[in-house]
Amino acid sequence: MKNGNYIKYAFGSRCCHVDAVHAASPRADRFTDEIVTGIMAKTGCAGIIGTVSRTIADLNRPPGQGNDEAVWEYRDVISQFLYHSGLLAPGDRNLASPYLHVGIHGMKDQLHGPLSIEVGTIYGKTCSVGVRKWFGETLKARMKTVLPGTKVVFDKHWVGNQSLAAHRWGEGRRYSGYGKNYNAFQVEIARTLREHYRPEVIAVLAGVVAEFSGMFSRR
Structure with missing residues (x-):
């Protein structure tokens, strides 16, 4: 992995990246860095892991007082991923085909219980209708196979921050976004699943990433 000032990251070979922006203590989302690393290892997709605590600079927020430099570093790396994937032509900002971002x-x-996952899309603002439907059905089916008691819900409590939608639709003049082919999901995983069923969670999410590449990639 390459090291930035606020993140570490690695390029991949798929039209997808996974990230764990709250992996650093204090107030870390524990085990999320291990999940991201596991998905990357199984799929070859790109990934980002936050190395700064959200108490210092929250990467899951729009740039502002205290986190401006960190957020722009994070966004610049995402831009590098997109150009590396071949989905952006030089000077262009609209993706040529669907891309998946799993946070x-x-x-x-x-x-929601110890075996639960909540997926946030800001009520559909971070992804297309078709990809949202596919992501939900695929995640639920795969989790049911591996851990039948797992509950998967969408946009109930952790609906996602507006900064996630900015990758798709932009944020005024300062960040134009990448258009309708950018699909982002904020995947909140319960502590028990992260701590005691990490291999199963990694396997499921790796399968989702691999299936996305097969279904939606035009490469």
Whole structure:
């Protein structure tokens, strides 16, 4: 992995990246860095792991006081991933075909239960209707096969931050976004799943990434 000032990252061979922006203590989403590393190893996709605590600079927020430099470093690396994937022509900002961004986060067991995952899309603003439907059906089916008692919900409590939608639709003049082919999901995983069923979670999410490449990639 390459080291930046606020993140470490690696390029991949798929039209997808996974990240764990809250992996650093204090207030870390524990085990999310291991999940991201595991998905990268199984699929060859790109990945980003935060190396700065959200208490210092939160990468899951728009740039502003205290986190401006960190967020722009994070966004610049995403841009590098997109050009590396071949989906962006030089000087262009609109993706030529679908791209998948899976953000791995951690939530407490108490919200939906110890075997639960909540996916945030800001009520569909971070992805297309078709990809959202496919992602939900695929994730639920794969989790049911591996851990039948797992509960998967969408946009109930952790719906995602507006900075996630900015990759798709932009953020005014300062960040134009990459258009309708950018599909981002904030995946909140309960503590029990992260701690005790990490291999199963990694296998499921790696399968989702691999299936996306086969279904939506035009490369």
